[in-house]
Amino acid sequence: MSLAPRAVLVHRTTEYEELLARHGTHGQAAFQLAARGRSMAEVRERHERNRRALAEVSAAVPLRWRQARVERADLDRFLFGPEDVVVVVGQDGLVANAAKYLSGQPVVGIDDDPGRNPGVLVRNRPGDARRLLPSATGARTAADELTMVEAVTDDAQRLLALNEIYIGPPGHQTARYVLRAPAAPPEAQASSGVLVGTGTGATGWLRSLWHQRGSTLPLPAPSDPRLAWTVREAWPSPVTGTACVEGLLAEGDALDLVVESDRLVAFGDGIESDALELTWGRSVRVGIAETVLRLVG
Template identity: 75%
Template sequence: MSLAPRAVLVHRTSEYEELLARHGTHGQAAFFLSSRGRSIEEVAERHRRARRALAEVATAVPSLWRQARVERADLDRFLFAPEDVVVVVGQDGLVANTAKYLSGQPVVGIDTDPGRNPGVLVRHRAADAPALLRAATADSGTVDELTMVEAVTDDAQRLLALNEIYLGRPGHQTARYRLGPDDESAPAEAQASSGVLVGTGTGATGWLGSLRRERGGGPPPPGPAEPRLLWYVREAWPSPATGTSLVAGVLTATERLRLTVESDRLVAFGDGMESDALELTWGQTVRVGRSPTSLRLLG
């Protein structure tokens, strides 16, 4: 007998909860914010809206389904199952944080603060949850297959990201490495820079978009479902031993960028989550390109 679906509700600790954890009481947190010209009421109201949305979504889960909740900080320790329907209740960034731990499960994004969030990935309201959950299991809803990027090391470590992967020093200081296409016969260039970014069409409006604007344009960014990736080298430094001829480009669905570490320690992390990074040591090689896994986001 097949298992009943499980609704996994993903949420994150609110700013209000973080303030209480730091200051102890509502009154002390209010005093702290007022001394900086802010009101705790706006923070508390956003907290209340998020909790109401989470409760409404939990109530919408069919009675025969199983249900679980996971906080953002625990995502790397949570085991998602093939039959899960993942409901992200929060902001666009929380969808990206969740995507790297999935393997094709359908995802529903619920916006807890309409008008404040862009709503690119959290496209729905809590009131839509009953219909969305039915559509997720009946395969009757519109599903966007959003391209993801992956980094794979020569010792088989793997990292996924929805927006972009950063390779460089943990503190963004100068990193040394060799960069080139994933073709042993093609030359690789020794570089010193503040890191390399490889990202998707979803990430093209964020960090990658900032780099593209700084450089006055470049290749047109791909759409979120397109298999193309963009890559940029940040602040490459020319010297007698390092070059700057490979600083930006496009990867097709089958192409990979190859980076060989020539520093004591580099890291690779995705979507800004530095706490969940791959450690890269001298001489290690990492290849970055389009992931065969995509994010299945209900439209």
């Protein structure tokens, strides 16, 4: 007998909760905010809005389903099952935070604060959950399949991301490495890092670097099976080059990097706390992930 679906509600600690944890009482937190010209009433209202959204989504879960909740900080310790329907209640970035721990489960993004969030990934309102959840299971579920990016090291460490993967120094030092891009000779480089992004990430950090460079590279769309990559602030010297600083990766392509620094890191979607450590002589390969994010609604 197959298990009933499980709705996993993903949320994050609100600013109001963080303030109470830091300052101890509502009054002390309000005093600290007022000193910075902010209103505690506004922060609490956003907290209440988030909690109302969570309650409404929870009430919309079909009665025969199981249900669980996981906070963003606990995602790396939560075991998602193949029968799960993942319901992200919050901001777009929370979808990206959850995506790296999934393996094809359908995801429903719920915007808890319409008008404040861009709503690119959290496309639905809390009231839509009652309609979307019953239709989110099954092989015929209508979903956008968003391309993801993957980094794999030579010792089999793996990192998955929805927006982008950054490889570079953990501080303000210079990253030194040898870059191997498709159809290009290897090039020793010194830079502030390499960014490899998806079409979903092309609306954020990747696009910022693209604008800064004045690039004419066609950035992919979210569901395109392509990645775009760029080198940040490549430095020319007698032993390092700048000939190979941006490009596209199609299915089967990879960007290879061999470390020539004491320590570099690779992290995805801005989560530096969950980084791969790359020491001298290690190599990492970045390309299109086999896993996609299945976004429903």
